[in-house]
Amino acid sequence: MANAISEPGKAPASLLGQAIKEAVFTGLLTFGLFLLYIGFKTDQDISNALIIYGRPGLLAIFVGIAAVGRFLMVLFVHPWAKARKDARAEVPVHDIEKSPSLFHKHFLKIALVALLLYPPVIVSIYGFQGSLKFVDNFGIQILIYVMLAWGLNIVVGLAGLLDLGYVAFYAVGAYSYALLSSHFGLSFWLLLPISGILAAFWGMILGFPVLRLRGDYLAIVTLAFGEIIRLVLINWTDVTQGTFGVSSIPKATLFGIPFDASPGGFAKMFGLPMSSAYYKIFLFYLILALCMVTAYVTIRLRRMPIGRAWEALREDEIACRSLGINTVTTKLTAFSIGAMFGGFAGSFFAARQGFVSPESFVFMESAVILAIVVLGGMGSLTGIAVAAIVMTGGTELLREMEFLKHIFGPDFTPELYRMLIFGLAMVIVMILKPRGFVGSREPSAFLKEKKAVSGSFTKEGHG
Amino acid sequence: MASVDTSMTSKDTILKVEHLSMRFGGLMAINDFSFEAKRGEITALIGPNGAGKTTVFNCITGFYKPTMGMISLHQKSGKEYLLERLPDFMITREAKVARTFQNIRLFSGLTVLENLLVAQHNKLMKASGYTILGLLGSPLYKREAKKAIETAAHWLERADLIDRADDPAGDLPYGAQRRLEIARAMCTGPELLCLDEPAAGLNPKESLALNTLLRSIRDEGTSLLLIEHDMSVVMEISDHVVVLEYGQKISDGTPDHVKNDPKVIAAYLGVDDEEVTEVIAEVESLDGGAKA
Structure with missing residues (x-):
């Protein structure tokens, strides 16, 4: 007007x-x-x-x-x-953010305590059987994505290398556990590190050919790599059983105590009634521990010369080389460490599902993980965790929009609009917060006072 | 590591460029260019736009592999390196040649301090046992990390940036960014520092401060090689000037010698005789201005 x-x-x-x-x-x-x-x-x-x-x-x-x-x-x-x-x-434009409030300062501790208390609270509200949905669909599902996104964050957020095939390492981890445990009967605790190492190894194999590539070209090659791994899984039927997938994968055990109905099983041992909820709760704490390891290693690595070199690589590769940094090994370590966490998450995924098939490792998964990293704010662990909760929790929640039927009539199926709403939400978030939920970056070292670096200075990396 | 015969060069030569040629397709950017830089001196490389100065720099620092020629670096310890055979990062790491860029290349999203810590990457990498020991919390790494911060603080002090240590590098004004780039290069512990137009875009006051900084760096034992357009800087601080035109050396000597060389004057302002006399007068007045 x-x-x-x-x-x-x-x-x-x-x-x-x-x-x-x-x-x-x-x-x-x-x-x-x-x-x-x-x-x-x-x-x-x-x-x-x-x-x-x-x-x-x-x-x-x-x-x-x-x-x-x-x-x-x-x-x-x-x-x-x-x-x-x-x-x-x-407030001065582009200025450094103010010193954080008490809640902000202790945000991580509060979040961790909340997560630790989550299963008992849910169980006390809904009972063991009722807690399954919340612990499994919301808790474990979200934490898997948190871990994957934190792993990818090392490659994309810190080193600035756009990786569209991250799900390949997730697949390598999952199949490593699935195949080695069903063929050789090795335990989960042995195979967890092995899956990580194998995924890291594949990360390095991917790293070598893409070292010379940047930007769009790098993205395309990593995308192709993800597809190659998936196609190998589909077509190498002798080993992977193709699209049928590997089923009846052994479950993880708690220090050798299996979660089954046998006399030595968890429920019998502690005189509890049989329920599958124990295993889910155990898995919840397991993935929580894995996430914490990922976060701890990432936080420590950022203060190491290697972590700083990753971030410097994201900012300016040529300047890195002029300072005597071997960009080849720096990129390879970023790829392999990122892949390693993908492998851990993969073997956990296989132990949780008891079944893996190439269906679980499609490009869409890579895209979702990447979207979580970008939405959360590249490089920020807190932002990424929030984004993972919003993205995976949001899509799970949208499955349960029964009330929409009352508004739009009984013919309306909210599940079908899930992805539409989801996409719209993403667009809106990116318009309002183009640098993700947490756009600022925390410096790895400081002389006098720690000031967050505004997102307007950090770069996204060239490839 | 490629070693060369020492007997050929005098003791106080740090960098020796011999018959350097660089061809880009049909273009001969540098043609049979030779010069020497002495230890403890500031050597300036000047020439009109497009003469090939930055190409020479890129060859020395390994960003280009020269088509022909030999670039040898002689360290204080007596070690010698053939730079054209080393990959770029090894030239900084092993041969101890650091450089800055014509268009500033800072890590703008990292803080000023972090920029200087990245420059000490190799030292810290070793101290952290290639990350593994550092991740386990080794005291050696903690000590070295502290020392690295001290080194950084020292250079921040020198570059007059200490008050902005915890600000993002991209937030600094232009002149401060230039100084930070020099400080960052110095944090690699170089024997030869190559500066590509360090005074470009600086105001006279900043330019003067830069001269002081560069001289003090030289007096502490780091040799300098610089490309510069600002004649007040070149004539004032360099001990030795090499003039490049169309990829070839046209003059080489002390600043006084070079500025009176008719070839140089012709290169800068054309060959018309009348103009040459004007130029000589102008250069002399400029020289007087710089001294004053």
């Missing part, structure tokens, strides 16, 4: 008057605009004659929406936006 700008410095009383005036004007304008479009409808009757009938009700709704909308806009939204802008202008 032409008269959208309300003059500044006017008293609130006149603001109401102005709002009414603008609302009336907008209403008139809308009436004029929509009178012919909405107010009248032409149709053909059975004898092909054109009949015209009015729709005053609909027109009134349109005019009403516009007028009320304008009224609210002028009265509330504009002053609010202005106040917000003024508040922002007082």
